[in-house]
Amino acid sequence: MRALWGIVGGLSAVASVQALPDPTLPPPQARASVSAGLPASPVSAAPARPVLQGLRPGQQPTAVVSGQLLRPGQSVQGHVLLRIEADAVVMRDPEGQRLRLTMWPVDEKKPLIKEVRR
Numbered sequence: 001m002r003a004l005w006g007i008v009g010g011l012s013a014v015a016s017v018q019a020l021p022d023p024t025l026p027p028p029q030a031r032a033s034v035s036a037g038l039p040a041s042p043v044s045a046a047p048a049r050p051v052l053q054g055l056r057p058g059q060q061p062t063a064v065v066s067g068q069l070l071r072p073g074q075s076v077q078g079h080v081l082l083r084i085e086a087d088a089v090v091m092r093d094p095e096g097q098r099l100r101l102t103m104w105p106v107d108e109k110k111p112l113i114k115e116v117r118r
Contacts, residue, residue, distance in 0.1 A: 001033050052089055063089045063099070085108035 054064035061084040063070050077095040089104040091093045 048077065049099075050077050050091065050101060052103055055084065055087070055089070055103065057084070057086060065089065065091075 007035045009035065048066070050066045052063065052065055056062045060071065061082065063084050065076050065079075065081065068076045070076060072081050074081055079091040079099065081089055081091055082098070083090040087104070088100055091101060093099050095100060
């Protein structure tokens with residue numbers, strides 16, 4: 001009889017685990033707006049700016065931009081990779097403007113390299 005109660009207790013624990021919501025799903029409001037054919041939010045409607053994620057210098061340099069491995073001349077999200085530098089890439093956006101993406105944010109107020117006084 002104890003074994004039977006152990007099985008019943010185990011099954012009720014499994015049933016309670018199955019009732020938990022999936023933490024990777026968007027909130028119910030966003031799911032409802034998408035199923036109704038509405039955009040999830042006004043922010044998601046704007047095209048995202050590419051993100052520089054990695055660089056590989058050398059004779060055939062490559063860069064990882066927004067999750068894609070690119071060489072000069074290739075594009076991602078409508079932006080064409082023009083040049084790969086030591087710590088940045090130069091891209092042309094769909095409107096023809098040049099855009100420089102760096103690996104690290106640049107703070108205009110602080111120099112990247114401090115002067116050494118001797």
